[in-house]
Amino acid sequence: MKKLETKNRTWREILHEVIYEADTRQGKLFDIILLGMILISILLVMLESINDIDDKYHDQLYIAEWVVTIIFSLEYIVRIISIRRPSKYIFSFYGIIDFLSTIPMYLSMLFVGTHSLVALRALRLLRVFRILKLSRFIGESNQLMVALNASKAKIGVFLYFVLIVCIILGTVMYLIEGADNGFTSIPRSIYWSIVTLTTVGYGDIAPQTALGQFIASITVIIGYAIIAIPTGIVSSEMTKNKVNLNTQSCPNCSYDKHRDDAEYCYHCGTKLN
Amino acid sequence: MKKLETKNRTWREILHEVIYEADTRQGKLFDIILLGMILISILLVMLESINDIDDKYHDQLYIAEWVVTIIFSLEYIVRIISIRRPSKYIFSFYGIIDFLSTIPMYLSMLFVGTHSLVALRALRLLRVFRILKLSRFIGESNQLMVALNASKAKIGVFLYFVLIVCIILGTVMYLIEGADNGFTSIPRSIYWSIVTLTTVGYGDIAPQTALGQFIASITVIIGYAIIAIPTGIVSSEMTKNKVNLNTQSCPNCSYDKHRDDAEYCYHCGTKLN
Amino acid sequence: MKKLETKNRTWREILHEVIYEADTRQGKLFDIILLGMILISILLVMLESINDIDDKYHDQLYIAEWVVTIIFSLEYIVRIISIRRPSKYIFSFYGIIDFLSTIPMYLSMLFVGTHSLVALRALRLLRVFRILKLSRFIGESNQLMVALNASKAKIGVFLYFVLIVCIILGTVMYLIEGADNGFTSIPRSIYWSIVTLTTVGYGDIAPQTALGQFIASITVIIGYAIIAIPTGIVSSEMTKNKVNLNTQSCPNCSYDKHRDDAEYCYHCGTKLN
Amino acid sequence: MKKLETKNRTWREILHEVIYEADTRQGKLFDIILLGMILISILLVMLESINDIDDKYHDQLYIAEWVVTIIFSLEYIVRIISIRRPSKYIFSFYGIIDFLSTIPMYLSMLFVGTHSLVALRALRLLRVFRILKLSRFIGESNQLMVALNASKAKIGVFLYFVLIVCIILGTVMYLIEGADNGFTSIPRSIYWSIVTLTTVGYGDIAPQTALGQFIASITVIIGYAIIAIPTGIVSSEMTKNKVNLNTQSCPNCSYDKHRDDAEYCYHCGTKLN
Secondary structure (H helix, E strand, O other): OHHHHHHHHHHHHHHHHHHHOOOOHHHHHHHHHHHHHHHHHHHHHHHHHOHHHHHHHHHHHHHHHHHHHHHHHHHHHHHHHHOOOHHHHHOOHHHHHHHHHHHHHHHHHHOOOOHHHHHHHHHHHHHHHHHHOOOOHHHHHHHHHHHHHHOHHHHHHHHHHHHHHHHHHHHHHHHHHOHHHOOOOHHHHHHHHHHHHOOOOOOOOOOOOHHHHHHHHHHHHHHHHHOHHHHHHHHHHHHHHHHOOOOOOOOOOOOOOOOOOOOEOOOOOOEOO | OHHHHHHHHHHHHHHHHHHHOOOOHHHHHHHHHHHHHHHHHHHHHHHHHOHHHHHHHHHHHHHHHHHHHHHHHHHHHHHHHHOOOHHHHHOOHHHHHHHHHHHHHHHHHHOOOOHHHHHHHHHHHHHHHHHHOOOOHHHHHHHHHHHHHHOHHHHHHHHHHHHHHHHHHHHHHHHHHOHHHOOOOHHHHHHHHHHHHOOOOOOOOOOOOHHHHHHHHHHHHHHHHHOHHHHHHHHHHHHHHHHOOOOOOOOOOOOOOOOOOOOEOOOOOOEOO | OHHHHHHHHHHHHHHHHHHHOOOOHHHHHHHHHHHHHHHHHHHHHHHHHOHHHHHHHHHHHHHHHHHHHHHHHHHHHHHHHHOOOHHHHHOOHHHHHHHHHHHHHHHHHHOOOOHHHHHHHHHHHHHHHHHHOOOOHHHHHHHHHHHHHHOHHHHHHHHHHHHHHHHHHHHHHHHHHOHHHOOOOHHHHHHHHHHHHOOOOOOOOOOOOHHHHHHHHHHHHHHHHHOHHHHHHHHHHHHHHHHOOOOOOOOOOOOOOOOOOOOEOOOOOOEOO | OHHHHHHHHHHHHHHHHHHHOOOOHHHHHHHHHHHHHHHHHHHHHHHHHOHHHHHHHHHHHHHHHHHHHHHHHHHHHHHHHHOOOHHHHHOOHHHHHHHHHHHHHHHHHHOOOOHHHHHHHHHHHHHHHHHHHHOOHHHHHHHHHHHHHHOHHHHHHHHHHHHHHHHHHHHHHHHHHOHHHOOOOHHHHHHHHHHHHOOOOOOOOOOOOHHHHHHHHHHHHHHHHHOHHHHHHHHHHHHHHHHOOOOOOOOOOOOOOOOOOOOEOOOOOOEOO
């Protein structure tokens, strides 16, 4: 009885190792196959959304989608079985995404019109970040994350400021231009001011009056200078990271900030550790 | 008599502390409630500007707007009462904004068509910056402000240069393209050149002739390189700030902002800790 | 005879000092008046280009323009008289601009249709840079100029690279999209690729085919990363300038890179010069 | 017999030196002439693509194109002859481009409709980079390349992240907006999200629903902050390079790229000059 329990736990442990971790050969293989399945499932959703292709190959796509759905369902079940506390997975970020990308296909059998929700499967692409944790990219993206984390608060203040400017500008333009020139409501005017200040500029709404164009011009020039701010924040953060990268100090004169590949102190010539 | 005056002054002082300052619990509470009221009032203005919603809930919105207006009016009166020199508040930046965001509702009873000016209430959002002074963001935005202040003059020269380029470019394009291709006047051409050089590019006006497109292409490529300038200015300013970040102060003259590797005060030569 | 010549020379010297230099009070006054005249002349040209205003005030604008023209003509003549070698001024950059901004008005009396060339007067705005040399902005713009000069070659290589990419991309899109989708010729396709890669994106020409949109998407993402290059160049140049700004070294330990306002060496505490 | 072989080799060696290298006067001359021919051939292709010009000068352009084609064919043949292992050239990057830019003209005699492929000749512009290797620009572009190479991995991670965001955003917008508002398929929605996030914003597809505009606004503001990342990467990389600019090499181990204030070699500890 005890042995069976041990064996059972071991079996679950093996599954857990394969599915949740990536140190072993099987774990890596599982991740690569999963990545391939996700890419295929997204390709299917894309192809189905193109009318011409859907008309021609509707049945094949439908079958392929069911195959993918069943495989994802099995994966979902195995994930729940192989973890000790299933609720920890089910209510995790990736657990919810996995659920949302599997359920629409079943729902489409019960309710008409819910089939298009299958496109939510694209969210599974996020798991790629999880899988790539094992790749050599981790170092690169970690360094990025450190710089972004450090400048998070500053960029937050900046975005908050941009948002307030956009609300005020949108309101002012609503008063100046009015519904006749496309600024039909304040939220829509704010949408315009965001699209303008970020230099996207669709042109679906554009100022028509002379005063509106004048204000838009000034805004746009100021916005042009504003774009420098987040860049400056991240740049300075990354430059700082770069300079401080090597923190070892010379055992003789205790000078620091050596090159990463330095073997001797640049100040006194002592051998570094 | 004297006591009553003292009491009166004290009562005014308490009000002043609650309304104008934020150190006490009541002061913070007042600021949070005010912030909420401002957000509600802006939401009301937005909802009212959307035709569908205004048609359905016009009466409710109208009543809610009057409630907000009366509360803002009371706040305005209390602000005037609680300060020793009312003129100092009335003609201050925030005083004028508070007035402009309260008066349109009263005006709309006297004059038809002034109701839409209620949207000026969005300007009150600026007070958020005032209120947030007390938050933890102050450090972040201050650092930003220092960098922006330091690079103000340089960005000014840059914007001035961009403006002159836009005026000349606008005039040249007016001569080349002419009224038939949408460049109906020089100010409108300048509007186009500003929208183009800042890479917004609405497309409501676009060069049609081969020569116009050629000049636009060259401009746009140069503008692409120009965008690097304000970014470079702010980046270098922020990087510089980083180097000066060291906050230790000299034990003798209490100057701060020493280099990180400084051993002696740069001002008085005292050995630093 | 000799005295008259001396007097004549002195008279010319005084004029030269007032017009070409700005150290004296008269020189500054002349510059300010000239700046005002230039701004007025450009305002006149702008107003005249707006149909509504031109219809109403055509005669007044016409007279005002002749007044400005005559004043500019007088200035031009005085500039030639007061300089020892007139050819040096006439064929200089500013001399040609001054000529081009004065002559169209006279030409418009002889030839019909040349009147619109009066708009060339906007080029005189460039003289503002000359005049501002005397202002406090000189330091700021000089520092900018140093950084831009230092990164000129690098930005040149970059722009050259962008241009080649645009030509190749334009040609490829011409083959893919063809005349039916707005890519009527290779130069026009190149115009599109420049407008796209610089993120202006008018939308007057946009890819319609699936393949064209796919290539445009990739280009645009690469261009998004490319925009980082000129910014990086200028940023690093300006950062370098900032750090090297103070080149004095300590007389005792010869450490350099002191703060601009340092009075004592940060390394050994010796008084700096 | 042996002598003839030697002579033959020498003759091929001379040709090889002229065509493939640029140290000699003939080599430089050949490169300049080739550069001129490439520019002329591209100009011809451009002119031919403009209908008005092609209608007028069709015969002259056709003859000129044949002249260019024959010269390029001769160059291609000589390149093959003068190299010891022709396959090394034929299957090299430039070899394939040279072939692709020569063959369409011959194909157009056999198959109707392939003439427009002549435009592939624009690819030869890439050879300019090869030729410019000998110019003074090499230093500048090399420095750029070093910085770009160093930040390649980080920019790769960034672009990968942007792409995933675009796929998810495109799918979400496809669900929200639907085919009626221009988001006819998921790939097309992804095209829209790429065009939007990179701030190009053609406006050929733009969100129409309130929810779509709300999501677009948020995306665009986040994208505005994201644009700071690649810039920060390159900026910090170039700033770092600047610090390493010192070109003195160690007298002992000849390592270079020492810190500017280095006194001892970081590799072998020898005292630097």
